[in-house]
Amino acid sequence: TNLATTAHINDTTISVLPDETLLTAALRQGINFPNSCRVGGCATCKCKLTAGRVKELTESTYILSDDDMDQGYILACQSVPQTEVSIEVDLSRGRAAQQVFGAVIAQHKLTHDITRLSVQLDAPLNYKAGQFAQISVDSLPHVNRSYSFANPPQEDGCVSFFVRKVDGGIFSTHIHEQDVIGQKVTIEGPAGDFCLRDSDAPILLVAGGSGLAPILAILQDAVQNKVQRSATLLFGARSSEDLYCLDQIEEIKRHWQGEFRFVPVLSDASQVDGAERRHNLIEQIPQSLERGAHAYLCGPPAMVDSAVAVLREHGVGNDYIHADRFLTQH
Numbered sequence: 001t002n003l004a005t006t007a008h009i010n011d012t013t014i015s016v017l018p019d020e021t022l023l024t025a026a027l028r029q030g031i032n033f034p035n036s037c038r039v040g041g042c043a044t045c046k047c048k049l050t051a052g053r054v055k056e057l058t059e060s061t062y063i064l065s066d067d068d069m070d071q072g073y074i075l076a077c078q079s080v081p082q083t084e085v086s087i088e089v090d091l092s093r094g095r096a097a098q099q100v101f102g103a104v105i106a107q108h109k110l111t112h113d114i115t116r117l118s119v120q121l122d123a124p125l126n127y128k129a130g131q132f133a134q135i136s137v138d139s140l141p142h143v144n145r146s147y148s149f150a151n152p153p154q155e156d157g158c159v160s161f162f163v164r165k166v167d168g169g170i171f172s173t174h175i176h177e178q179d180v181i182g183q184k185v186t187i188e189g190p191a192g193d194f195c196l197r198d199s200d201a202p203i204l205l206v207a208g209g210s211g212l213a214p215i216l217a218i219l220q221d222a223v224q225n226k227v228q229r230s231a232t233l234l235f236g237a238r239s240s241e242d243l244y245c246l247d248q249i250e251e252i253k254r255h256w257q258g259e260f261r262f263v264p265v266l267s268d269a270s271q272v273d274g275a276e277r278r279h280n281l282i283e284q285i286p287q288s289l290e291r292g293a294h295a296y297l298c299g300p301p302a303m304v305d306s307a308v309a310v311l312r313e314h315g316v317g318n319d320y321i322h323a324d325r326f327l328t329q330h
């Protein structure tokens with residue numbers, strides 16, 4: 001249809017243009033709707049559909065739990081109303097994010113295309129290991145990008161992010177090619193709900209490329225909190241030069257309370273016993289999956305999607321698969 005439709009958000013009525021998502025329509029009309037990634041990856045915009053029908057732009061099933069879905073929760077950023085709809089949402093969450101300032105104190109190349117950006121904040125920011133924030137630097141005004149914290153919150157207010165160089169990416173190219181030490185940084189956040197859930201179940205963590213950032217934060221946080229769970233970390237990279245933070249992983253392994261297995265998986269051909277072998281991160285999942293394990297996945301969307309499919313095939317329930325999809329940000 002070419003006609004606008006109507007959405008009732010709590011007590012406010014707005015109009016939604018054809019093909020417009022609920023989130024876009026709400027923001028356009030001045031509603032402070034909670035949101036963050038806007039691409040179906042973080043569940044910040046989750047809200048309850050109490051009347052009407054929506055079309056979903058992406059499959060939201062592995063971001064929302066079965067419970068959420070049974071109760072009619074949807075992602076506003078991925079839902080286009082097909083009829084007049086009514087939505088319930090806690091709008092106070094829309095103001096939860098804070099803005100803090102700091103300065104770049106280190107810029108360190110971890111691999112040929114991943115740089116660790118370390119920032120000293122003026123005041124510590126309260127976030128959960130696994131969450132992300134929007135970052136901008138003064139030397140590149142009006143450009144901000146989402147990155148996961150690569151460390152758990154520290155008392156000294158130091159935070160770090162892994163910035164992967166993207167072809168044509170304004171922000172990532174700037175971070176890779178310019179000296180930004182001393183630059184003022186603005187951080188808005190935290191956001192996202194990718195974090196370790198309480199349980200005794202074994203955990204399987206799957207990280208691809210710069211997707212290691214929130215996984216490292218989660219693991220370091222778990223070490224600090226003396227979490228006692230059996231853990232397996234699968235880290236996928238192209239070649240051995242693309243593996244990084246191995247000393248930090250070693251450190252986690254050393255202090256882990258329980259079994260900790262680290263399995264680097266290289267996708268480029270490598271020589272094993274004189275024979276050439278390629279490894280696929282996803283194919284390693286079944287043999288690494290402990291009985292009753294909960295999974296935490298972070299990396300490019302295609303990797304996460306395949307991992308989710310394999311985990312489901314092997315009987316891991318939706319509620320035990322937590323995923324953070326890193327989208328390419330230009």
Ligand code: FES
Nearest residue numbers: 036038043045077
């Ligand atoms: Fe909708 Fe992130 S803002 S899922």
